[in-house]
Amino acid sequence: MCDDITKQTVNILTPVMNKNDRFAASNRELLNGKIIYTLNLISSPGAGKTTLLESMARFFGSKMAVIEGDVQTDRDAERIRKAGCQAWQIETGGSCHLDAEAVNHALGHMDLESDELALLCIENVGNLICPSSYDLGENLKVGLLSLPEGDDKILKYPSLFSRISVLVINKMDLLPHIDFDVNRVIDECRSLNPEVLVFTVSAKTGEGMEEFCDFLENQFSD
């Protein structure tokens, strides 16, 4: 028994995201090395991420591959395969976001050798909060917001909407039926993020999809 209790301080000095960021750097190096342009697609559940990717798959065909992130089921990967693209499903088993290590593991299961393959889309778990903190090794972070979610969402989720490079507003076909001020969304997003690019689309009808896909094609053709 010793009464002389002292505290010893041990310096840790480590960013908590270090491990994720190492995997992200390794993913980026691998994908850039194979000249595959990568997006990280983030939205709330039901905003239409998978429908957007199905529509993109019809445009890009075998130039595109998809990593699907969901808490459970491989339903989304099945949908993408039916649309004509290679797809790998990550089931996070409860986790609310994808991390770079899970993506690294998924890349090991995919065929990345095809000369045609130029675009990898990573569909994150539906969530506007947690995925924003994780770099997956992407070239472009894309936020997707759909009309039924309401035009007041941007400022409620600043961590995501301040980090994206592109905002896609989806379900524009519902505009006649919903009070949704597109300009408010764009103005509020620019107030957080002056350089954000905005596309308005309906993944269902195809409206605006050509402009969005042309933009992506220009990115990976550069």
Added chain:
Amino acid sequence: MHELSLAKDMTRIIGKVLGGCKPLDTVNITIGPLSGISPESLRFCFTEVAKMEGFGEPRLVITETEAKLICLDCDAEYQAKEFYQGCPLCGSFNRRILSGREFTVDSVEIMEGTD
């Protein structure tokens, strides 16, 4: 609720530096206001994770920093405690983020001489 994953990352990092788990007295961390992390939620998760993984019931001391921003309209450099603080000189939100997304485990304090 990615704070649960982050709490597990914290104990992994601490365990690695200490070469195993031991009861801790204090854990000192820094969180930036633009990190997207909720300090309250992290505190709740970390308390449980630390106990479960054999680190005892340490006090979590959180230093919340201010973000550094640069106004793209009037070039003023300023500090902010949250996202919705515009430029104090011209009021603009048109800005570039210089810092504020940090999240680090700084140090831990271990009780010695208790055996």
